[in-house]
Amino acid sequence: MKPPDFFISCDWGTSNFRVSAVDRATLGLISSIKSSEGVKARFRKFEAGQGMPRADFFLSYLLEQIGKLDVPHLKNTVIVGSGMLSSSIGMKELPYADMPFSFSGQELLKERFELPNGNHMVLISGVKTPNDVMRGEEVQAIGIAEQLPDTGKGVLILPGTHSKHIYFNNGRFERFTTFMTGELYEVIGTHSILAPSLQQADWDDVYEDVFMEGVKKGLANTAIASLFSIRANSLLNKASPINNSFFLSGLLIGSELASLVDKNEKIYLGATGIQRKLYMLALKYISAIDDLLCFNTTDMQHALFAGQLKILKTYV
Template sequence: MNVPEIFISCDWGTSNFRLHLVDTNSLNVLAEHKTDMGIKKRFQDFKMQNEVSQEVFFAEYLKEQISALNYAKGNNLVVVASGMLSSSIGMRELPYAKMPIAFSGKDLISTSIHRDNGPKIILVSGVRTETDVMRGEEIQAMGLANHLPKEDRGILLLPGTHSKHITFEKGRFEDFTTYMTGELFEIISKTSILAASLNQVDWKSSFQPAFLEGVKKGISNQQMASLFAIRASSLISDTAPEQNYFFLSGLLIGGELANLKDKNETVYLAASGIYNVLYELALLSFLPKKRVVCFETQIIEKALLIGQRKILESYG
């Protein structure tokens, strides 16, 4: 097919649904629409009925939500959908592409779905190694690849609920490792015995010493010995729960980053908001500044769209 002037970016995650109407050339977002109908919830609704197939059930919701973009040519648009829509609880399960994959994304597995009176949907697979899998982050990585050195090697760091460390070399993503840093922090801070010793507050520079002390212990592989110390310090030393909160954050982030201390590659950090602040602080606490590259917010915001445009162009 010819590359259209406009396409729809579909980012359908576990908990949220997002559509963006995108100008293909400039990648300017012309309209957007979001709901809380994540893949997990939609799949649960599918299991509660027996009238239509799984593919039709998801396609109907997608078509309905596209109408909310209020674009007159909606029926002629192409949707590029990455992430969980190609999982077993999505529209149609696609097998994982196997690492390594080129920066261009040509090694990814994709398929085109075009149902009657509906948009054409380009569905994109995730990727795997022998021991790990991901769906969605690989498209963001493909977008960020435009800002990575093509003839060098390094590590792309994507913090989040399940942080990804993706190694690359000479125009290919070679391997990756997933760290459950964000999810562990959520569980420990809200459901463990430590919850009573923690208090979530906005970041202030006064919390930096506590955070970096946590990072130091995490990098030194002292997480297990340091966790209950949070509870003890609140009882014995009356340590403020706000300080404990950022100590715990540093402890887990330090544990995640510990493997980078013995590597020589440059680390490329793609994080926004508080993630950017904390991960940059942690990285610079043990790596020289020249080996840490932090992407600007506008680069990160465009990464998914750039990656999806690469997929779209492969159908041109």
């Protein structure tokens, strides 16, 4: 039987799972399944004792979800797995590749193996520096690299739970820094004394001033000293929990971006949804518009698929 015109993309993160059938020619999404069965939760179930090897335990769930995809057939398909799937708590641990790596991603470590049903899987590892690691974002980076300049340098910002600033020069990603921006927002908003003073809400332009107030304090490296003012403003000035929430976002994003001030770096932002709006507001404050490019939502939705397909093409 002729191999299908699609491949299976598996993006298995710490907290979430997504498997998709992706058109090879257009990177269009054919069918997708999502769940909250992240690698962390799956590994905990494995540790509880399931009577099968770890790789088989992860694979059983993966194949079960793939079977739910709305595709004509699954014969001769290839699954490309990235993210935490190759971590120490994933399906099979692969060592990190070293920085730097080229836009092609050829230096990334990967392993191909046959599955019990006769299909094949390509597992992609992460990358490391002497003091930082990432798994997953490197695949997004090589996927979006088609739209980065082959000559010259800049920084690719990928916001998220653990935001990445990936610096590139002349077609190679050279170094990166991780910022725990998203996780800090969640921890503060869920477990700290500030939690009752915070309320998430959809974006509205009326929140821009309070958000930018937080950004400016974060850029000035006064975030730690400013955090408790959220509770004080709530108690003394009856500040809106929604306003407080956007102020907190500004503090954390401003702190993350402080290292870019006066660096004259070309900045490329890869974000969707509210993160796209917030990071653009903050970046426009510190960077000339000619030095700033924000990829559109479609670009970022395709970035993971494009990166995985680049890796797949090294095998087939």
